[in-house]
Amino acid sequence: MARAGTLIESVMSDIESKIASRAYLPNTRLPSVRAQAKAMNVSISTVVEAYDRLVAEGRIVSRPGAGFYTSGPIAPLNLNQIGPKVAREIDPLWVSRESLEARAGALMPGCGWLPSEWLYQTGIKRALRSLARTDSPDLTEYASPKGSQTFRHFLQRRLLNQTIDVTPDQIMLTESGTHAIDLIGRFLLSPGDTVLVDDPCYFNFHALLKAHRVQIVGVPYTPNGPDLEQFAHALETHNPRLYLTNSGIHNPTGAQLTPSVAHKLLTLAKASELVIVEDDIFADLESTRSPRLAAFDGLDQVIEIGSFSKTVSASVRCGYIAARLEWIEQLVDLKIATSFSGNRLDSEIVLQTLTDSGYRKHMDKLQTWLAKQRRQTTEKLTRLGIQPWIQPKDGMFLWCQLPDGVNATQLARDCLTQDVVLAPGNVFSQSQNAHDFLRFNVAQCTEPKIFEVLAWALKQQI
């Protein structure tokens, strides 16, 4: 769909992309030639020619005396046509599909989850057996609108431990963390709104926000949280509606927010009536507590979401939203309208696993193992000239810079031929300035073959 070449073609391509992304809705009037020329900083005659050619191609229609209109009905929503075209190795949707598609024998040092054997399978199995022995409505009946009350009480205590003050009524269960963010997006966002994300951030945030047809603006992330100056600048320049971040252990950098950054960030957010969605998906991997924006804010402008896909199971789906009561009530309506009922069986399995006496012990063991893996992986990568940006205190991620002149996308392409799936930096970066970064998952880096293939691939470029 992208057109190379002349200015006219670039104007046409811009308009086509706005039609594809529904920034221009079907059967609606396009900006006048004069307004378009000004907005795109091109001459009026360029726009006239571009409009004429689009009319000839049937993409838009001219209504005499009334201007130019998009034609209708629209094409189906195609996420791949929204935004600039990028190499598939850094296309969030391609990367997701590639890593979700089981490839026999492939090694996945770039993927975002723990190997199965490091999850608490014993607890899950125990929960399954225990449910199989009952005639519980958990086996067959719809969930209540907000989800299991016992679970919401459990989450209340859990959030209180992070000094987030909340009542069970302010909590709604969802199918996953992504589902939680998606519902909040449908609740708060309109196409064309601006959303701030960290640069780099969890790559599926980009795909998710594309589906909401909003503008995404990245704020550079520092080892202590987002860069506050840039954050303030983004607030002023873009008047964003939402800031989507992930506290606790930050994905992909492994950084943790400091209290001072958290406080200043919230002060800025307050002044701009910015809503913050804080994704706390890695909470149980933290050995040293870092601050949560929701704790400072008291769930006023901050919405806390989380899930257990990284610590209990990715196949058993369960997440939650904690927010202002009046928002939760409306989110419940949206959840019913769009999925009717939540997953009652899964939330019960997750609850039983989390409250199983062995869970905490398992997490302690897991943290120790991850610490060891972080050390060993750092050593192995350093030997290859690959340098961690910081040494994270917790979690599974190492955000690493490649030797001078090595391009991460090309490296990922080469390693893929050897069945090693990497996560190149730009898949996480809105500004595309992480071309020499890779995210490593230390829990998936136990196979020596990974480092052999990396060494070979590095040689191709140096």
Next chain:
Amino acid sequence: MARAGTLIESVMSDIESKIASRAYLPNTRLPSVRAQAKAMNVSISTVVEAYDRLVAEGRIVSRPGAGFYTSGPIAPLNLNQIGPKVAREIDPLWVSRESLEARAGALMPGCGWLPSEWLYQTGIKRALRSLARTDSPDLTEYASPKGSQTFRHFLQRRLLNQTIDVTPDQIMLTESGTHAIDLIGRFLLSPGDTVLVDDPCYFNFHALLKAHRVQIVGVPYTPNGPDLEQFAHALETHNPRLYLTNSGIHNPTGAQLTPSVAHKLLTLAKASELVIVEDDIFADLESTRSPRLAAFDGLDQVIEIGSFSKTVSASVRCGYIAARLEWIEQLVDLKIATSFSGNRLDSEIVLQTLTDSGYRKHMDKLQTWLAKQRRQTTEKLTRLGIQPWIQPKDGMFLWCQLPDGVNATQLARDCLTQDVVLAPGNVFSQSQNAHDFLRFNVAQCTEPKIFEVLAWALKQQI
């Protein structure tokens, strides 16, 4: 929010509702005074006055020389503010929340599902025990993008039995039937599009479509399918994008489509490039096969969706979409963006239950029981002067007309005071012309108290 009174107030209220529903997006230009007056069929001075008052209230702003604009940022999406206000007893969201909220001791002859003890719990428990014995990735790992290949092969055979020709690649698993329709809506619909539904239809279709901010147009349903003349008229008048229906056993009427209506309907749809979403959720309750639009059409313009919440379990979430391959590919991207991964554990539990040797036998028993319940409930209702519209061949629903002069909404209100939850006709009706109808679920009508309370409530009105 609704304002009674003068014409000016009604114009204001209409504009406010369009802002709430985001038919008017924030920071965009309102129609000119002249255009608005014409569209609303009121005088120019009425619109001038309405705009001025809305400016005074801060709902819109006047930009000198450029017209009137909605203000921004928008309020969060509130489903309750979209469309006309209705009594809560016929408000789809209220009815859903009421029936999903477990009420100790309440009887629910209006609810849409089978009692737990009539579902195949033995099969579900067997699946849980079998999974608890394995180290299967089904316990912990993400699902593949389209969902379990074995399940999709199973669904292929199942759909072939209904003469729907499909490859496993054309099938994607979802969390539920509602989730399937929601994804299709995000894929195909834009705010302001028109969608046809049956009148009456499954009430959550109304809430779901509200969340997509589309116009809903009801087509009267006859005992053989939608009224074809009205269907053709709706196509001409409204140029709809989609028709959302439920074949097999129709909810709430229990009617089944005839081949002749199916054929003519598809001919009309073809001529208008109308996409049809066919919800086949009650397939396993059918003893006599009725036609499927998808079988006639060969999954060209028809998208088939289904789930197992009515026949296997409502707490184990699993649905599917079968459609053109190129649509499925894009729906997969949308699913990943908005929920990252599907529910692997649940789809495995459902698959094991469906393929359990006892499942078919259980469904046969269930069909016999439902036939008996339909007869007995019909007798009991007829004695009260409540008449089924048709005698359905299959399923759990009886769509019943009340004695002359009895209002279903009032009856539901009265019965609720006695802890009997009814489903009044207008909750299913876009045109609100089913004020003297109720939907009964015969499987939930075994308690004599239901008919005693009904008799008492009828007396209040006659």
